[in-house]
Amino acid sequence: MSTQVAFKMQVAKDSAGQYAGLPESDLITLAQQGDEFAFEALYRRFARTVYTVAHHMLGNHHDADEVMQEAFIRIFKNLSRLRSPQAITAWVYQITVNLCMDFRKARTRSRWEPLEGDEDRHSHFELATARWVRNPEQVLENKELLTHITAAIDSLPEQQKAVILLHEVEGVSKKMIAEILDCSLVTVRTNLHHARKKLRRKLLRYLNA
Amino acid sequence: MNEKIMNCFEIEEHLLDYVDNELAGSMQQVVAEHLQACLSCRKEVESYRKTAMLLQLRAVPEPPERYWDESWEKIRAGFKARVLPLAEKPLGVPPRSLRLQHVNWRPLVGVAAMFCIIVASALLWSWQSRSREIAAVAPQRIYMNPTPVVTVGRDDNFSDDMYRQMELVDAGRAAFGSIDPISKSVMLVRLEADRK
Numbered sequence: 001m002s003t004q005v006a007f008k009m010q011v012a013k014d015s016a017g018q019y020a021g022l023p024e025s026d027l028i029t030l031a032q033q034g035d036e037f038a039f040e041a042l043y044r045r046f047a048r049t050v051y052t053v054a055h056h057m058l059g060n061h062h063d064a065d066e067v068m069q070e071a072f073i074r075i076f077k078n079l080s081r082l083r084s085p086q087a088i089t090a091w092v093y094q095i096t097v098n099l100c101m102d103f104r105k106a107r108t109r110s111r112w113e114p115l116e117g118d119e120d121r122h123s124h125f126e127l128a129t130a131r132w133v134r135n136p137e138q139v140l141e142n143k144e145l146l147t148h149i150t151a152a153i154d155s156l157p158e159q160q161k162a163v164i165l166l167h168e169v170e171g172v173s174k175k176m177i178a179e180i181l182d183c184s185l186v187t188v189r190t191n192l193h194h195a196r197k198k199l200r201r202k203l204l205r206y207l208n209a
Numbered sequence: 210m211n212e213k214i215m216n217c218f219e220i221e222e223h224l225l226d227y228v229d230n231e232l233a234g235s236m237q238q239v240v241a242e243h244l245q246a247c248l249s250c251r252k253e254v255e256s257y258r259k260t261a262m263l264l265q266l267r268a269v270p271e272p273p274e275r276y277w278d279e280s281w282e283k284i285r286a287g288f289k290a291r292v293l294p295l296a297e298k299p300l301g302v303p304p305r306s307l308r309l310q311h312v313n314w315r316p317l318v319g320v321a322a323m324f325c326i327i328v329a330s331a332l333l334w335s336w337q338s339r340s341r342e343i344a345a346v347a348p349q350r351i352y353m354n355p356t357p358v359v360t361v362g363r364d365d366n367f368s369d370d371m372y373r374q375m376e377l378v379d380a381g382r383a384a385f386g387s388i389d390p391i392s393k394s395v396m397l398v399r400l401e402a403d404r405k
């Protein structure tokens with residue numbers, strides 16, 4: 001039995017590997033026909049995006065993990081409704097962002113607040129891998145700063161938070177953000193400006209250093 | 210003096226668009242010229258740029274490679290349990306790009322072998338079972354039933370054992386799920402025979 005399972009896993013691995021090179025439009029078509037390897041290839045292509053956005057929005061691995069799983073199940077479930085393959089990136093973002101917002105709302109209702117001792121959020125690992133931080137002394141110095149940045153972002157309304165994280169951190173264009181959040185370009189711009197001004201005010205004392 | 214203050218006030222309106230390089234050509238030029246002459250507006254632009262850079266400090270840690278594999282297993286299982294049966298093997302016509310040049314025959318031979326195994330086990334299973342039981346069970350697709358092994362959501366202790374368990378469940382499902390068309394005909398023949 002175990003050899004059969006191992007064999008099956010090898011077959012799965014080879015086929016998933018072959019699908020990795022296909023264009024998204026082919027993968028979507030195959031997945032719409034129920035092809036599991038196409039689903040997996042789509043997952044491999046978008047998993048990091050979904051995880052990163054969720055992690056930015058929610059601030060920790062556990063919540064990001066939960067949202068990522070739910071996001072992909074919804075993406076796969078509704079894939080047949082996707083008419084244009086070009087829209088998939090915006091759509092993946094959209095599902096992720098909406099889920100994060102729902103997730104936060106559910107948490108807020110039970111008086112969820114950023115936890116003081118949230119290991120994951122401010123772990124040394126996280127600090128050490130941050131792009132700016134190169135050495136351990138800096139890690140400790142920046143811990144306070146990171147706490148403030150996180151608090152400042154958390155204090156933003158969800159819409160503004162989504163806009164600024166997608167734009168400034170993920171580098172998503174304003175046009176695509178408008179698609180993702182299903183709002184006008186003007187709204188994106190306004191939200192982005194508000195968010196930037198608020199964050200700048202809150203982080204002012206770190207900006208002149 | 211007064212003119213400069215007015216100017217800064219007006220300019221401020223456009224600073225964020227300037228940072229994003231989204232002003233119309235002439236306006237971009239006006240702001241750029243103003244910035245050359247005005248330290249306070251320059252500082253403001255700088256502060257927006259720095260704010261954006263501070264956000265980068267929240268870089269997301271890269272999870273270990275096995276995390277992506279484990280997550281996929283959970284998503285696949287969750288999807289199968291909650292939404293729809295996925296095909297056990299690649300379905301239908303392979304995409305053009307796969308068909309000629311890039312075909313690696315080994316997995317295809319594997320798929321064929323698996324198919325034979327599945328057919329064989331399907332036949333074996335159906336002959337071993339009594340017709341009444343088949344009639345009760347066969348038309349239901351087994352993978353539509355909720356699978357108890359699967360939890361969608363938090364599962365921090367996703368062990369290798371659970372992996373193996375899931376693979377076993379899947380292998381069983383592959384054999385059982387594909388029984389439908391064959392066993393149906395076998396079943397019909399038998400029911401027909403029973404009636405006579």
Ligand SMILES: [Zn+2]
Nearest residue numbers: 217247249250
């Ligand atoms: Zn000025």
